[in-house]
Amino acid sequence: MNPFIFNLHGTEIWSAFLITSNVILRAIASTPLELEMEASAILNSGWWNISDYNYNDISSLCEWNGISCNHIGSITKIKCPCYLRYEKAFHQFSSLKLSAFQNLERLDLWSCGLGGSIPFEIGNLTKLTFLVLSHNFLNGEIPFSIENLGKITTIDLNHNLISGEIPPQLGYLPNLNTLDLSDNNLYGMVPQSLVLLLQNKSEPVNLFLSYNNLKGPIPYGLPPYTLLGNKDVLVPRKKKPIYQQAKILPILICSIASFLILVCVMLIHNATKKKHAKPIATKNGDLFSIWNYDGHIAYEDIIKETEGFDMKYCVGTGAYGCVYKVPLPNGKVVALKKLHGFVAEDPTADESFRSEVDVLSKIKHRHIVKLLGFCMHKRIRFLIYEYMEKGSLFSVLYDDVEAIELEWRKRVNIIKGIAHALSYLHHDCIPPIVHRDISSSNILLNSEWEPNISDFGTARLLKYDCSNRTIVAGTYGYIAPEISDQSCPLKSFVRF
Structure with a gap:
């Protein structure tokens, strides 16, 4: 036994015991409290039809449509409930209290009929790796708190009404490999940090900023296709080299002539080789x-x-x-x-x-x-x-x-x-x-x-020998009016 214990007075031993017990009790009580906060956030969001489920205790939430949990019953993944996606109901994104989900890793809410702005509390989801909010009606600016998502790998916000400038903090997220902000109302210039993100990554980064209101020249190192549909973006012109010393011109002309002769010889050789070569079938396999x-x-x-x-x-x-x-x-x-x-x-x-x-x-x-x-x-x-x-x-x-x-x-x-x-x-x-x-x-x-x-x-x-029924599918503004959601205040338009 540790001799240090024998040197403690009775009062000191009792105080140490109380402190240790308090720490243990807090550790045990913290998990149920977090689970209750998560359950309350889900129930109060109004996104799930509670009448469709037999809600007996907190653990039953893990069996609800679109929700996945870890081994202790804490929510790690939230997807848009399938009936919410097909019914095209309109909900405010802020109705889901994000700060309650401290263990959330994936938030997939594409085409969920969400409106309002992206809550600032999204920065509290420090374990989040996958964020997809595309094809909704989100507006406002991208919150700067998104810089706290150090583990995030995918951010997809395309086809919304998001405005404001692109936060430069997005370019400093260490694990980000997919960023899609296309089809929004973003304005201003492209942050240089996004260019550094492309250059500093060993693996390819998928970056899409098309169809916004961005302006200014395309930053050096940024592929032009990422900015399609931004009419105020300027494509830089290549400057023609200026040779100030006349003695360089003869050397340059000789080099170009030699290169052209070499290319012609190679083309003739390849054409002759192809003409006499037998066709070889390419591999196909079963893929x-x-x-x-x-x-x-x-x-x-x-x-x-x-x-x-x-x-x-x-x-x-x-x-x-x-x-x-x-x-x-x-x-x-x-x-x-x-x-x-x-x-x-x-x-x-x-x-x-x-x-x-x-x-x-x-x-x-x-x-x-x-x-x-x-x-x-x-x-x-x-x-x-x-x-x-x-x-x-x-x-x-x-x-x-x-x-x-x-x-x-x-x-x-x-x-x-x-x-x-x-x-x-x-x-x-x-x-x-x-x-x-x-x-x-x-x-x-x-x-x-x-x-x-x-x-x-x-x-x-459609089968002839049985009745055919399908769920509502399609793009807002093109669905037949009698089956589209009349409660949605915002529809797509067509310039035709």
Whole structure:
């Protein structure tokens, strides 16, 4: 036994005992108190229909839709309840008291019908690694308290009404690898800290700032595609080199001439080699299939042509993935839609991916986008389509120059083409197909301004031998008025 104890007087031993007991009791009582605070925050938010659950004790919350807990019953993950997402109910984000969830790691509230501003208390979620609030009606500014999220890896706030300047603190988050602030009302200049974030990371950082009101020159080192749709952003011009000493010019001319001769020799050699070489079939395996072109295009070929999905080939981004423009060796150009890594793990996204493959592989129409191939793997998933040079109807209508070029005769032809495609889906397909989300973002235009319906992730096949009922799906402003939520004060608009 420790001889130090024998040297203590009776009063000192009793005081030490009381202090130790108090510390132990506080440690034991803290966990139930935190659980009660979490339960109170969930119940008072109004996001869950309490009548649908048998709420007996705190632990039963872990079985509610969209809630996950750790081994002691503390909430670690909150997703938007599925019925809230489909019913499109409107709630204030602040109605969920965030400060109660000290162990929260994932907050996934995309397309939840949330309004109001992002609460300042979000900075108290120090264990948060995944934050997705996209496709809501959030306004106000991004709170500076977000700098306290030291473990955060993903922040997705796209398709909201967020205003103000981009907080430079976002660029100092050490573990951040995905930041999507596109389709908002942000203004001001791009913080230099975001450029440093791209340069200091050993792994690629997904940064999307498109379709805001940002201005100023593109910072050096920031890819231009990240700022698409910001009309006041200036693309820097490359300065032509000025040679002040005349003696450098002869050396430069000789070097250029030598290089051109070498290139010509190599081109002639390669052309001769290809002419006499026997065609070699590329590998295909069971990961990738394609039907429209002669032969097979292997998974390795796609990786090679995109340089491992380098972002310089990216022409657009959305909530679920990025779209790449891929030039193929045979001269064709295709569009490749690659799902984000965290989206591919979502069962709902998996169902949408398989539905689009299933539907597009069974139909063929001049005004429906052609699916040329797909890759379905646990680590990577992408779809390959015929490339549409003009992009989406949404982007054309919101571009002042292209909107003028899209005169009324072309607009009428677009309407006719979409009508023919819908008639084909509803009356000429067996079984009939219902798209459920015909919006301007899902109508693509080729070089001749001909429309093509795309994005069949929410499409449904109707069976003749049974009744068919589907949940409400689609984009605000395009859903039929009789089934859309009339309580929502904010709808999407179309410039058509």
